[in-house]
Amino acid sequence: EQHLLTIDNLKVNFKTYGGDVQAVRGVSFHVDKGETVAVVGESGCGKSVTAQAIMGLIPNPPGRIVGGRVVFEGKEITGMSKKELLEIRGSQIGMVFQDPMTALNPTMKVGRQIVEGLVRHHQLSREEAQKRAVELLRMVGIPDPEKRVDQYPHQFSGGMRQRVVIAIALACQPKLVIADEPTTALDVTIQAQILDLLKRLQAEQELSVLIITHDLGVVAEIAHRMVVMYAGVVVETGRVQDVFAHPRHPYTWGLMRSLPRLDGAKQRLVPIEGTPPDLFHPPTGCPFAARCEFAMEICDRQMPAPAAFGGGHQAACWLHDPRAPRIEELVAAGR
Ligand code: SF4
Ligand code: MG
Helix, strand or coil: CCCCEEEEEEEEEEEECCEEEEEEEEEEEEECCCCEEEEECCCCCCHHHHHHHHCCCCCCCCEEEEEEEEEECCEECCCCCHHHHHHHHHHCEEEECCCHHHHCCCCCCHHHHHHHHHHHCCCCCHHHHHHHHHHHHHHCCCCCHHHHCCCCHHHCCHHHHHHHHHHHHHCCCCCEEEEECCCCCCCHHHHHHHHHHHHHHHHHHCCEEEEEECCHHHHHHHCCEEEEEECCEEEEEEEHHHHHHCCCCHHHHHHHHCCCCCCCCCCCCCCCCCCCCCCCCCCCCCCCHHHCCCCCHHHHHCCCCEEECCCCCEEECHHHCCCCCCHHHHHHCCC
């Protein structure tokens, strides 16, 4: 059967004076209708670049898709013209970014910004669009929307601005919303409110949501499935409950140990030691080998293939090769 969104062996390079950075190195995953998928990883893992590629927003130059495909509703996005992409963005795919101010025009009333999108995509007349703008502001939980629709972005708080951005993203009833760190710039209490809103809208509108985050707390709160990225590749993927209950990749184990508690209680964070590899010259073997306490000789030489654990849960790690020693043996041997 066909997925709403398929990312198939995507590769993205960025040209720099120091050479080509291989930011995304063969990433594959999918998003089905009505599900929320989280892509999680540290900064620089390629998660935002992957999102930009899906939206046709890789700045070229210096960026370039050098391999693979992005297919949305059976149509290949990679390779579409600027005009086709503009049509799809905003009407079929809504976008929510980290900083609401970059998404909003400070010189234009928020209602007008919603109306422009609706009129541009030829869905409604100006009068209908104005009414719909008020409805949308109400839907995203902005009090007194009849009055707020005629205000400017600076008259809104950070959390309310992000609600406006979500209203704009949903205005044309897209099938997919891509949200890149949508709560990172907000206070903790506001973060929770925005996540609740996204979760409610996702369920009510049967939306598909692709959320990009560095925060496993966000993943646990909102996502059905998750994709863990490291150094430009997917190291683990699966249903959120499966990955949280039985993480299968040493990098995911590290992430879980550094998970801040959702109830906000203080807990010592245990960061993963070391730094990700240089993506000018990415390692030929497992990208996590230099930081992995379980690394074996094969790990440096050859990229592990994904091992499957049922229900779509997969992890790319040599520990799951039948020839590898049991993890208990490695632990017992003092590794
Ligand atoms: Fe560690 Fe090897 Fe697994 Fe990579 S493949 S995570 S280095 S054990
Ligand atoms: Mg980012």
